[in-house]
Amino acid sequence: MGSLSIRNVVKRFGPVQVLKGINIEAQDGEFLILVGPSGCGKSTLLNMIAGLDSITSGEIAIGGRIVNDLSPKDRDIAMVFQSYALYPNMSVRDNISFGLKIRKVPKEKQDEIVARVAKTLQMEPLLDRMPSQLSGGQRQRVAMGRALARDPMLFLFDEPLSNLDAKLRVEMRTEIKLLHERLKATIVYVTHDQIEAMTLGDRIAVMKDGEVRQLASPQEVYDNPADLFVASFIGSPSMNFIRCPVVAENGTIGVQLHEGTERFVFRAPPAIQASLRSWAGKELIMGIRPEQITDRSPWTGENPHVVSRAAKVEVVQPTGPDTLALIHLNDTPVTCRVHPESAPHPGESMGLMFDLSKLVFFDPQTEKRIS
Amino acid sequence: MIPSVAGVDTALVRPRKRLADYVETVLPKVVLGPTLICALLFVYGFILWTAWLSFTESRILPRYDFAGLVQYIALFANDRWWIALKNLAIFGSLFIFFCLAIGLLLAILLDQRIRAEGFLRSIYLYPMALSFIVTGTAWRWILNPGLGFEHLVRQLGFEHFTFDWIVTPGMSIYAVVIAGAWQSTGFVMALFLAGLRGIDDAIIKAAQVDGAGPVRIYTSIIIPSLRPVFFSSLIILGHIAIKSFDLVMALTGGGPGFSSDLPATFMYTFAFNRNQIGLGAASAMMMLMTVIAIIVPMIYSETRRRG
């Protein structure tokens, strides 16, 4: 049973509190991602799960056992590091079987395990090479092989793809995902790359400053971010944030916007109407993602949530599949995603479609999403 | 399934910490321990011991009753000590100057993409592999008035050439400078060469594009960027100078008389040959304080500067 339970875990380095009380429950077989900017504490938390760092207070339990007092080798875990950490003076085969050797696994069983792992990761021709003779991607595979050989309850990945070039990263991401589906293992994966987090995880824990800001599925975190930070961290290009006053117009709540000299009101989604009523007359922060502001093409027919407006485009950045267009609403730069063929020249005005069904609103003081 | 209700832990097992793991936390300290004890005892402890001795009237045998600053007063009333200090100043400054100047020059020359650079470098550096005694012995022969360099030059026709520094009381310390610089310049050269090699090519190219000539590039860019190397060399050379003992003993024996005495030879002579432990201890403490007085501010100012 490879479940993981982190309860009220706090970590202090001298006077500095690096982790302020983490609570995470991961199911057996779950792919859990810890994501956040550098310094948020995700690597520290991973090290504490592994036993490489001590726990100031709180408990971590793996598979039903509280592991606070257990050394790393007794926790039934395996870890894959960012720098692969392969033993430089040993061949690939010896690297994989090192842990087995220490635990005095019989030689035939060792060979069997190494063969199985090599087959799974398609590493058979590499077994007798030395780490220095391998490419980055191959080394990463060996590091994973070493972890697989232990057949642990919990796999820990510490930014394993950060040292690879972009193309290789995408390939290895797919491999890791396939591996997870095949093995049905419990994985805790640390990354600072939100794309990795979104594509790989069953659930994502978005962390900042030693706290978990939101723990939910990727789609949930994307659509309903818990606060301003999560909203800005997940999604690239990032969500647009516009400060605007709340107005009531004909009984419906909306937000007041202006573009250039034009003033208009965007209606809030029906689900939020009730909560926003108390905000009438006050200012809040509206969030709208770039792909929710497009040209005509995605919308066929009438859609009640989609509003059409023209706006002046200041900057145009083609990315290939779309073109990013920068407009200004409430004097705030706002990025939109338009079809490359519809994109205007910088300085020209363009007709844009605003999808208001996915608008989110944040309290400017607490920065939390208003739900 | 772990119950997610806090406080209901009956389903969880909590294994205890193993003895082996306790041992592992202690092991690093145990391994480092002996070295630390040695440092505390045989360095810091001994310094305190010598300090204590310097405050006593110990002569041939150590005594431990406090006698105030009597030894320090005696030290500074001793002509020979003053000569030693003067010699240290002369030797130290000249030694450091020549090592730095020649070392830098050699490094710059070697940096010019010379063929056989490695070979030349090893020639300049080999003296560092020799004991100061060997160096002193060799140079003593070379500077021998009747049969050495002086004799050689006279044989070449310069009948009245004299080079008897080594036996001239006022000049003997300069002979020590020659031998010392010969030995240690290679080391400074090696440091400067490493420093030169570490300079980013792009900066030099930018200067060339700006129109700077070779001399300008050296004086305005390269030499200033070698400041850390200057600093390290200064510390190490200063350290060598203050500790200089072997070289003087072999080259001049401190003589003629005690005209080429240095604090280190003074200390040895009085503590071990003349049975004046208290005085020797005082001179040793003075040497320590000189080292501290020079090196600590240097390190402090340099690390301050680097921010």
Place this chain on the structure above:
Amino acid sequence: MAEPYRTQTAGPHLVARAAVYTLLILFALYYLMPLFVMVTTSLKTLDDIRGGNLLALPREVSLDAWVKAWGSACTGVFCGGLKGNFMNSVSFVVPAVAISTLIGAFNGYVLTMWRFKGSDALFTLLLIGCFIPFQVVLLPMAQTLGWLGIANSIPGLIFVHVIYGLAFTTLFFRNFYVTVPAELTKAARIDGAGFFMIFWRIILPLSPPIIVVCVIWQFTQIWNDFLFGVVFSSGQRQPITVALNNLVNTTTGVKEYNVDMAAAIIAALPTLFVYVVAGKYFLRGLTAGAVKG
């Protein structure tokens, strides 16, 4: 690497290069001169020395001085040449180098991979010990060696050289192990390896480069030492450097310069040999120690 600076015309450039090479060669001759003088003088007879000059080659090559230096020259009261002292040096240098290197390796390992609270401060404390002038520990050490019963003995010299060599050897290994990624130790701990196994199986196999540097450095320092030798030993137990100095300073009878030179070369041979064979490691040792500053 700095580029040679090409001027507009080829002429001045060639002149500059010639000047550079000339200077370098002149300096090289200056550095080689003492060695040349030592060798040639040691091969001359006394008459040859008096009749000729410093740089002249021997009229007839004679190995008498060498034989005398090795076997019968007077180093103080005893007249048995340097061979006994050579053996003395060997017998304490080898153990001192081995022990200080081993302990330094373990220390460096602990200081980089098993850090604990205060370990860095302890390292600084150790390092400061490098800077002290040894004069300040001579008197207490002489006393202590007496109490331990190892005064004026080979074990005594081993003891002293190990203790005062630890700071440097620790520095070497620590600076080297700092470049080994910490994740290697983490992976090994997860694999189940303990303190000694990690050192033995993983760290040590990575260490030959620094071990060589450390051994060469320590060997050179300890073989060439004079201060500890002259203070902590006497008579026939003296190391070769002290014996050499005694030999050269004996004033009885005629000064035999050729014997002096032969003796100096004998004393210098081991470290010179190491330098010739493994010079680049020597250089690494020098710069490694200095760059810490």
